[in-house]
Amino acid sequence: MTKDDHINYWVKTAENDWDTVNYLFKGKKYVYCLFFAHLTLEKLIKAHWVKDNEDNYPPKTHNLVYLLSQTNLDFNMDEIKYLEKINDFQIEGRYPDYLMKINKITNLSFTKSILDKIKTIRKCLIEKLQ
DSSP states (O other): OOHHHHHHHHHHHHHHHHHHHHHHHHTTOHHHHHHHHHHHHHHHHHHHHHHHSSSSSOOSOOOHHHHHHTSSOOOOHHHHHHHHHHHHHHHHTTOHHHHHHHHTTOOHHHHHHHHHHHHHHHHHHHHHHO
C-alpha cells in the first residue's frame, strides 16, 4: 500500500465511524456515541500522522494529544485541552465502572454540545488533509 492508501484507509474508517456517531446519537446511546466520536478524531489524526511521518503505521495509542504532538498540525492550547477531555470518552466507553459514571452525566444536551465542537475539529482535520 502507498502512503496515500494508508491515509485514505484512516479517512474512510473515520467516515464510517462518524456515520455510527450519528446513528447512536439518534438512538440516544450517548456514551457510545461519544466513544465513536473520539474514535473518529483519533483516526483522522492518525491520517495526519501518516502524512507527516516517514512510517505508514501510527503508534497504537488512543491518546489524541499524544498523536497530535507527532504531526505538523498546529492546535492552540484551548483545543489541546479540549482533546484531553475527549480522551476520557475512549476510556470510559471501554470499562464498565467508567460506563456507569459517565452514563449519569450524558444526556441529549451534554452530548450535543460535545458533538458540535467535535464536528468543527473533524471538519478542520479533513480540510487540512486536502
